[in-house]
Amino acid sequence: MVLKSFVLTIAIMVLVTSMSYASNSIPLQDFCVAINDPNNSHVSMNGKFCKNPKDVTADDFFISGLNIAANTSNQFGSVITAVYVDSLPGLNTLGLAFSRIDYGPYGLNPPHINPRASEILVVHEGTLYVGFVLSNSGPNMKNKLFTKILHPGDVFVFPIGLIHFQFNMGKTRAVAFAGFSSQNPGLIFNANALFGSHPLLNDGILAKAFQVNKKIVDYLQSQSWSDNVRLP
Structure with missing residues (x-):
């Protein structure tokens, strides 16, 4: 009986391992x-x-058009020009995506998550304050914030699935380019998802989660929560 259980355990491990490789096959x-x-x-x-x-x-x-600056006159002061598989069909199955990010003076690419990709960012113009927040990964690393000030030519990496942001520190515009390890990295703006969901999340749940009065939550839910993404 013990031998049968051992053989079954090995068989399950082999199956799971083979499935994990198959999901990311070349x-x-x-x-x-x-x-x-x-x-x-x-x-x-x-x-x-x-x-x-x-x-x-x-x-x-x-695809062309990434040499053209986007109009950043929106609530964030930034625009992501996304080159995903939907705009560049040849990316399909290659595990890659790309984007140009324009920032107006003091423009912000707000805290967000790319659930399916890590991101590598290179600054082309301007000065950016960037960072990401860790998950609950141990008592001394829980939600630790990593930040850096970037100048033209500097490169920074955002690990997959972690909350991250970029902020233009200057009075003039800034430009960065980003590469992703997925043809469809996904994009979840944290504030949009929580306060602009459809239908709206229960305000009591959000009030308790953020430890604020429900009136503050109701005010935030009444705002316009659009994104800053466009295709070239």
């Missing part, structure tokens, strides 16, 4: 250009249909 084809038309597709990969390779052109791997 593509078995050169590319899988995303297409939304299933009638003109070759195969479906990771939620996106693959364009027939015979119909693929260089334009499927090309």
Whole structure:
């Protein structure tokens, strides 16, 4: 009986390990250009249909417009120009995405999470104050804040799934470029998700979580919680 249990345990471990590798496997084809038309597709990969390779052109791997500054006159004073698989179909299955971030004077890319990707940021212009907050990872590291002031040419990494932000410290605009380890990194603005959810979260729950009066929560929920993302 003990031997059978041991063999079963080993079998389960092998199965789980093989499944974990399968979920992050290396593509078995050169590319899988995303297409939304299933009638003109070759195969479906990771939620996106693959364009027939015979119909693929260089334009499927090309996009322009990241040289154009975005209008940052919004509530955050920043704009993310996102190059994800939906705007660059050739990214499909490659595990990559990219963005340009424009910041007006004292503009903020507010605290947010990329649930499916780590991010590497390089500053092109201006001075940014950036940082991220750890999870509950031990008694001496719980919610520890890591911050840095970045100048042109500086690079900073935000680990996957952690709350992070960027703030333009200067009176002039700033520009940064970011790469992601997923074709669809996802984006959750913390304030938007909590105070601008659909339908709204119970204000009593939020009041207790933030240890504030419900009137403050009601005020925050009454605000306009838009994002700062656009496609090129």
